[in-house]
Amino acid sequence: MNQYRIAVIPGDGIGPEVMTENVRILQTVAAIDRSFSFEFQTFSWGCQYYLQTGKMMPEDGMEQLRSFDAILLGAVGYPGVPDHISLRELLLKIRHDFDEYINLRPVRLLKGAPCPLKAENTQNIDMIFVRENSEGEYSGQGAWLYKNSPQEVVIQHGVFSRKGTERVIRYAYELARKERKTLTSISKANALNYSMVFWDQIFEELGKEYPDVKTSKLLVDAAAMFMVKDPKRFQIVVTSNLFGDILTDLGAAIAGGMGLAAGANINPEHKYPSMFEPIHGSAPDIAGRGIANPLAAIWSASQLLDFLGYEEWGARIVDAIEKMLAEKHALTPDLGGSASTSECGKALAGILKQLS
């Protein structure tokens, strides 16, 4: 029997509420399957911790996490703690220091999920974004000169290394090959004359090794347009950190909303633990009321199962979510239902039990 040690960081706002359901689902799956099991350890880090200690996690936080097989993250951010602290010192720090250089985000419109697009544009919305997750526009490097003077100037560096660019693009080619899907690279070489010219060059270089993969290239502005005008044109998509950030939120909007959007932060070499999270925020306005939608967090649990090699279970969870949506069963208020967070999670666990 395979045993997995999972670090759980519920975080802020609705994070703890959705995390309870996330853990419930993984426990349910393990109890049914019996060929693997999970051991969870919870870390109460985040903004509350920051307000008490001045840090988002302890000094040795990263070491504490290091030996786990994976991390589940709830949500980070709370009024009173500046975003660039709460995120840079927790979410972005883990992504970066654990070299989780692949951010995998499914954008798939399940039957019954709400969509702001006209019905004729909602066919076959089923793509996977491979977002660069370690460098690029998010390098965090820059300069700030002549503060508060008229000649003040602030520079933000987008840093694209060959290693960093090759590995994410190669990952996307491999995924497209494995799934026999088309690969779209999204960049902006006509304006970003260093970084994106380089990106395009690497995309073409590597393409020679994947003659079987059908590819296309799009400018990020055109891509934003096509996400709403013709989303079915996308299958596997590879793009930079910032563009991936923007386009996957747009993707969430067309694929059921933030309550259904998940992301996996992956270190493919398994050198460090990978991290799984709903991509929504901590939603302080509804925190503590038991009405947060746990399905995005649960979808990220399905990504964890995929990652550990239990793809059948990953698929079953997504099927169960689809069943609930299609039957309008035990949905939270954001999806038009009246179920509580835990009713929603329990209903999903129930479906999984029936399936097996």
Added chain:
Amino acid sequence: MNQYRIAVIPGDGIGPEVMTENVRILQTVAAIDRSFSFEFQTFSWGCQYYLQTGKMMPEDGMEQLRSFDAILLGAVGYPGVPDHISLRELLLKIRHDFDEYINLRPVRLLKGAPCPLKAENTQNIDMIFVRENSEGEYSGQGAWLYKNSPQEVVIQHGVFSRKGTERVIRYAYELARKERKTLTSISKANALNYSMVFWDQIFEELGKEYPDVKTSKLLVDAAAMFMVKDPKRFQIVVTSNLFGDILTDLGAAIAGGMGLAAGANINPEHKYPSMFEPIHGSAPDIAGRGIANPLAAIWSASQLLDFLGYEEWGARIVDAIEKMLAEKHALTPDLGGSASTSECGKALAGILKQLS
């Protein structure tokens, strides 16, 4: 009688075709009004010129343009000329060297225009983007080290000066005050820890001078989501060069498509000529067939009239476009009609004549 000298750069692909109609409309307006007139001078610069001379415009091109009251641009770009040449040496060069630091882009869904959103989301799509147009992510500065080696690294600088940031944000506050509309600033301080922290700071600083203007702030990823989920929340929007690029293409997608999207590149001090353009590309695939939609170019002519102080004429042109859409009259194939480019332009001229 006010006389205006207008430089016309038809450019590549469908540029010349839509430009003919653009000029037709301005001539029609001047002939009706009689209090002003236009003198057009055409410059055949662009990719064709480049293939013959190795340059997108003559050495003294900018001097030639400098004395004009305004510039009309058709479209730039053609297969065989790399984008970063055709754009950096013509479109982006003019924007930059003439200090056209405001890019004004209406995102307004006219009655009868196609929209990929469900009807319930299409109410009151009527916003104006104030896009920074001179620096930021488009500075064109960067570094490229260790080419073709494993340690190759490419850096793109986003450069935000106090002057550059203040002037665009101030422009947006003034516009919001004048039009009594809300102002939304779009940035990304949680990840871009230099440039966007600075942007937010300037937005707040200047806000103290505009206590009458209702403001809000959004992250660019959330903004992309709201553009399709709840577009009516936006009125005046101010954002950086790159974010404006992405979001206005998304805006075009929800407001009738690229055939209806116009942009004004403005030097508010009138120190240099401002430039008016459809925001679509040169569409080489349909060039020369007389089926390109001239309405985006014509909408940019309405922006020119606004800019020269003839706001009534500007509004009349947009009304005439709306009338054609609502009546499905003389529309080109992209809008479901069967009119040619010139039939569409002539029909619009006809409506303007009737109105007066």
